[in-house]
Each structure stands twice: as structure tokens, then as C-alpha cells.
Amino acid sequence: MSKRILIVGTGVIGLCTAYYAMKRGHRVTLMDRAPADHSGCSTGNAGMIVPSHFIPLAAPGMVGLGLRMMFNPESPFSLRPRASTDLLEWVWKFFQACTPNHVLRSAPLLRDLGMASRSCFEQIADDASATFLFEKRGLLMLCKTASTLRHESATAIQAHKLGMPAEILSPEEAARLNPGLQMRVAGAVYFPLDGHLCPEQFLRSLTRTLQRAGVEFLWETEAESWIHQGRRLTAVQTQRGVKQADEFVIAAGAWSPTLVRELGLHLPMQAGKGYSITLPAPRQIPCVPSILTEARVAVTPMGSRLRFGGTMEIAGHDPSVNHSRVRGMIRSIPDYFPGFTEADFRNQPVWSGLRPCSPDGLPYVGRAGIFENLSIAAGHAMLGLSLGPVTGRLVTELISGETPSISLDPLSPNRHARP
Ligand SMILES: Cc1cc2nc3c(=O)[nH]c(=O)nc-3n(C[C@H](O)[C@H](O)[C@H](O)COP(=O)(O)OP(=O)(O)OC[C@H]3O[C@@H](n4cnc5c(N)ncnc54)[C@H](O)[C@@H]3O)c2cc1C
Numbered sequence: 001m002s003k004r005i006l007i008v009g010t011g012v013i014g015l016c017t018a019y020y021a022m023k024r025g026h027r028v029t030l031m032d033r034a035p036a037d038h039s040g041c042s043t044g045n046a047g048m049i050v051p052s053h054f055i056p057l058a059a060p061g062m063v064g065l066g067l068r069m070m071f072n073p074e075s076p077f078s079l080r081p082r083a084s085t086d087l088l089e090w091v092w093k094f095f096q097a098c099t100p101n102h103v104l105r106s107a108p109l110l111r112d113l114g115m116a117s118r119s120c121f122e123q124i125a126d127d128a129s130a131t132f133l134f135e136k137r138g139l140l141m142l143c144k145t146a147s148t149l150r151h152e153s154a155t156a157i158q159a160h161k162l163g164m165p166a167e168i169l170s171p172e173e174a175a176r177l178n179p180g181l182q183m184r185v186a187g188a189v190y191f192p193l194d195g196h197l198c199p200e201q202f203l204r205s206l207t208r209t210l211q212r213a214g215v216e217f218l219w220e221t222e223a224e225s226w227i228h229q230g231r232r233l234t235a236v237q238t239q240r241g242v243k244q245a246d247e248f249v250i251a252a253g254a255w256s257p258t259l260v261r262e263l264g265l266h267l268p269m270q271a272g273k274g275y276s277i278t279l280p281a282p283r284q285i286p287c288v289p290s291i292l293t294e295a296r297v298a299v300t301p302m303g304s305r306l307r308f309g310g311t312m313e314i315a316g317h318d319p320s321v322n323h324s325r326v327r328g329m330i331r332s333i334p335d336y337f338p339g340f341t342e343a344d345f346r347n348q349p350v351w352s353g354l355r356p357c358s359p360d361g362l363p364y365v366g367r368a369g370i371f372e373n374l375s376i377a378a379g380h381a382m383l384g385l386s387l388g389p390v391t392g393r394l395v396t397e398l399i400s401g402e403t404p405s406i407s408l409d410p411l412s413p414n415r416h417a418r419p
Contacts (some may be wrong), residue, residue, distance in 0.1 A: 002026055005399060006236060006245035008223045008259065010034070011042035012199070012385050013377045014251035015206045016392030018215055019124065024396050028215045029243065031236070033222035040253050042384065044276045044351030046298035046309035047199045048289055049121055049386045051114030052139060052191035054107045054162060055155065056361030057381055058097035074328025076296040080315040086257075087314070090270045093359035093416065105410070106362060110383075111162050112406055113390050118195065120389030129209045132201040139194035140174055140290040142185045142336055148293050152189040159191070166191050178286045182339040188290075196289045198302040199385055218243070223252070226263055231372050233263075247399045249375045250368070254317065254356040256378035265369045268416050269379055271317050271354035275326050276309035277345055278302070284339045295332030308333060308345075312355070312382075321350050357381040364413040365391055366398065375399060376413040 005021045007014045010032040018028045034040065069075035079091075125134040143149040149168075156166035167173075167190045174188040175181075211217065218240070227235040227242065235244040250256050254271035281304070289300040297310040311325045330345045358364060358379035368376045377395050380387050390406070397404045 003246040003399065004244070005029070005247045005249065006031065006243055007249040007251055008032075008236070009040070009251035009253060009256075010207075010217070011040040011251065011253050012203065012388035013042075013253070013380065013391055014249070015203060015210065016388040017249055017251055017377055017395045018210050018392070019206055019389075020392040020396035021399065022210060022213050022215050024400055026396075026399070028210070029218060029245065030210070030215060031218040031221050031223060031238070031243065033220065036217070036219045041353035041355055042203060043200050044278075044309075044353055045199050045274075045385055046276065046289075046307060047196045047300045047302060047385065048139060048298060049118060049134070049195040049197065050139060050191070050383070051111060051118055051164065051386070052159065052166070052194050053383060053386065054110040054114060054159070054164070055103055056097070056106045056110065057357065058094050058359065058361040059103050060098055060100055062098050063095055072328075073324040074331065076311045076325070076328065078313045078315070078325070080313070082316065086268065087270065090268050090359045093268055097360035102360065107158070107162060109362075109406075109410055111164060113387050114383075115193075116393075116406060117387050117390035118193065120393055121195065121197075124206070124389060127209060129212060130205050131208070132197055132205040134195055134197050136195045137288045138177075138190055138192040140169075140177065140288050141189040141191070141293050142174065142183070142290045143187055143189075143293050144185060144335060145294065146186050149187040149189075152293060156189045164191070165193060177288045181284045181286045182337060184338050185336060194289070196300050223259060228263075228371065231370050233371055233374050247373050247375070249377055249395055249399070251377045253378060253384075254354040256356065256364075256376065260368065260376070263369055263371065263374070265413065266416060266418050267364055267376065267379070267413060268359050270314050270357050270359075272357040272381060273313040273315060273319070273352055273354055274309060274311050275321065275329065276307055276351045276353075277326070277330070277348045278305050278307045278351075279344060279348065280305055282306035282340075283344065284337070292332060292336045295329070295335070297329055297332055299337075314357075317354060319352050319354065321352055326350055355381050355384070359416075362411055363387065363391065365394060365411040366408040366413055368413040369417075
């Protein structure tokens with residue numbers, strides 16, 4: 001049965017949900033408070049589609065690593081202390097989730113979601129109206145030191161156990177994948193199933209496809225409050241009036257918790273700020289994307305451009321650029337790629353985005369609270385692009401009255417509900 005679906009948020013999660021809902025024959029409206037150029041976290045990200053990232057952000061060792069990095073102003077991680085019970089609760093829940101058991105339970109799920117999403121990207125790219133390129137060249141985890149390489153090799157062994165290919169490479173083998181690029185590393189782990197794309201191109205392509213299919217876009221329209229009758233939402237109130245629908249999906253990224261608070265829903269989430277710089281004419285261009293493992297910098301070729309992305313700052317919803325962190329990111333690049341200098345990045349614009357981070361490293365996908373026609377699709381942290389399409393497909397299955405093809409129980413938005 002065709003339903004009226006209202007989706008709040010036109011980031012990658014909202015657009016992908018709209019895509020699958022439209023394909024299923026639903027009548028879809030997308031609403032965003034931003035203008036039509038997509039200003040959320042989904043534009044300037046590193047563009048990696050990474051089923052290899054099956055270890056959740058909350059994992060053993062992360063608390064110690066975070067504490068060590070916090071006091072270095074140029075390190076890739078920081079947490080700005082502030083008097084906030086939400087922040088305290090998030091930190092406590094993150095700490096509780098950093099266990100081997102949590103990783104053991106989450107890794108097969110993240111693998112399944114990642115692999116299913118990769119197939120979805122292939123399917124969307126085959127759509128006649130698609131105008132983006134999905135490149136399948138894998139991902140190199142480049143390691144400067146032997147100890148990092150040993151640690152990454154352990155992840156490769158875990159990947160094998162989960163049925164995912166991964167190869168441990170010598171510096172020479174890694175160099176063969178990137179002809180013409182100078183590299184100085186101790187070795188690398190190669191994940192051949194990973195892919196990449198230009199996120200802006202992907203969002204533009206999807207937006208055009210949806211517009212051509214008759215999906216309604218309400219730009220510069222902020223969802224402010226809700227109207228409901230018992231257990232059913234009937235409409236969302238905006239500054240431009242009321243919008244009714246049969247089903248409501250919150251895909252508002254790092255701002256989702258505020259939007260559902262008045263409905264009594266508690267979604268612990270912190271914004272994790274990251275930056276990217278895109279060189280329009282780089283000195284050298286790698287063929288295969290990589291992560292500079294110790295520096296936690298992602299490097300992605302996007303046509304003739306080269307994007308560097310990194311840092312994770314837990315500092316509220318402030319989008320301003322912290323130049324010390326950006327300097328730290330830039331300084332690390334010549335350590336791995338000696339063909340680049342810090343001067344290459346001078347005067348290049350810095351993009352910032354707020355990742356929606358749940359405390360256990362798993363997104364919130366599913367029905368929310370007591371409301372039978374409200375779904376949440378948010379909290380994907382560092383994996384929002386990778387998991388966008390599968391999230392859209394699963395939410396569409398849910399609102400179409402089907403049993404989701406991957407169990408959503410571990411992703412329930414109600415998992416942190418207060419008694
Ligand atoms: C530096 C960096 C690199 C990254 N690299 C990768 C990568 O390589 N691969 C990967 O998978 N992920 C990556 N990510 C993560 C990814 O970008 C995010 O997980 C993803 O973009 C989140 O998408 P979203 O749709 O949930 O949120 P957003 O893109 O933030 O979209 C939310 C939208 O909701 C709108 N909104 C909010 N509140 C309201 C309201 N009340 N009314 C109306 N509209 C509202 C906002 O305006 C916004 O447009 C990276 C992130 C960063 C910062």
C-alpha cells in the first residue's frame with residue numbers, strides 16, 4: 001500500500017531512505033532546514049564505502065587512546081569538557097561499551113550491513129539516471145610502524161574469520177597498488193572489497209533522481225514540533241506551516257536527539273566534528289584510497305582531486321574550525337607521502353562536518369518509543385556514507401510493513417530508553 005512518507009533530513013541517510021521508499025511506490029517528502037546545497041555532514045566526508053570497518057568505534061583500548069590523545073592540541077581526537085549531563089551519560093555509556101563482547105556481537109552485524117550496503121551502491125549506480133561513479137579499488141590501511149602493522153594484521157585475521165578478504169602487504173606490495181606515488185611506510189593491510197566515491201556527486205545524483213521521480217523537497221524548512229493522536233504522529237509543525245504524513249522518518253544526523261526529545265524519546269548522541277581538505281591539483285594522486293593509520297587521516301582520490309579527512313572532536317554542535325587540529329592532520333601527511341609538503345595545503349578551504357555518534361558505535365535504526373509510525377535513522381558516526389543505502393532499504397522495509405531483511409533489534413532507537 002502506498003503511504004505518505006515524511007523524512008526530516010536530506011543528508012545521505014535521508015536521501016537513501018527516500019530513494020528506496022520512492023522505488024517501493026510510496027509518496028515521499030524530504031524536509032531540511034538547510035538550503036538546497038546540502039550543508040550537513042554528508043558532503044565533504046572522505047567518500048569511503050568501507051565494509052572493512054566492522055569494529056565499532058566503542059572497542060577495547062579506545063578509552064586509553066582517547067585519554068592519551070586528548071591533551072595534545074594537534075592530535076586527531078579531543079573531548080571538550082563541559083557541564084552537560086548528556087555528555088556525561090554518553091561518555092559513561094561509551095566506556096561501558098568498550099568491551100571484547102560488544103565487538104564480538106557487533107562485528108558480524110556491521111559486516112552484514114556493510115556488505116549489503118555495498119551491493120546497494122552497485123544497484124543505485126546501475127540506475128539509468130545515476131551520474132556518480134562508484135569506484136571499487138579497495139582500501140589500504142597504511143602503517144608507519146611495525147607495531148601498528150601488527151595491530152592491523154590482527155584485524156585482517158579477524159576479517160578472514162568473518163569471511164572478508166584482507167591482505168597484509170609489504171611496503172613494495174603496497175607501492176605497486178599506487179604507481180607514481182611516493183610512500184614511506186612499514187607495510188599495509190589491503191581490504192579489496194572497499195570502494196569510494198565523491199559524496200557531493202552522489203548526493204547531487206540521488207537528489208536529481210528523486211526530483212525526476214516526483215519526490216517533494218522542502219528546503220529551508222525546519223521541523224520544530226510534533227502533532228500526535230495517541231500512539232500516532234499526524235503532522236510535523238514547521239515555521240512554514242504543518243505537514244501531514246502517514247509515516248515519519250527522522251534522519252537529522254547529529255541534531256536528531258533534540259527533534260525527538262519532546263516525544264519523550266532519549267537518544268544519547270554526541271556530535272563528532274571532523275575536517276577535510278580537498279586539493280584541486282595534487283602533486284601526486286594515489287590510485288587506491290588509504291587511511292594513514294597512526295594519524296587517523298583518510299586519503300581519497302576523487303577524479304583529479306585528492307581529499308584528506310580526519311579528526312574527531314566531541315565539542316557540541318559548534319562547526320567552527322580548530323586550526324591546531326587541522327595543522328596536526330596536515331603535518332602527518334608528508335610522514336607517509338613524502339612527495340607532499342605542508343605548503344601544498346596553504347590557503348585551501350577547510351570543510352567541517354558533525355558526525356552523529358551514538359555511544360556504542362552502532363546506529364539507531366528502527367521504530368521509536370511508543371509511536372507506531374515514527375522511525376529513526378541516525379547515529380552512523382564514521383559510517384554514515386557506507387551504511388546510507390542499506391539503512392534506507394531497511395527503513396523502507398519497516399515502513400512498508402515487512403520484516404527487515406537484517407534484524408534491527410541491536411540497532412533499536414529504544415535501547416537506551418530511561419525507565
Ligand atoms: C571528516 C569526515 C570524514 C568522513 N568520512 C566518511 C567516509 O569516508 N565514509 C563514511 O561512511 N562516512 C564518513 N563520514 C561520516 C558521514 O559523513 C556521516 O556519518 C553521515 O554524513 C551522516 O549522515 P546523516 O544523513 O545522518 O546526517 P547529515 O548529513 O548531517 O544530515 C542531517 C540533515 O538534517 C538536517 N536537519 C537537522 N535538524 C533538522 C530539523 N529540525 N529540520 C529539518 N532539517 C534538519 C540538517 O540540516 C542536515 O542536512 C565522515 C565524516 C567526517 C566528518
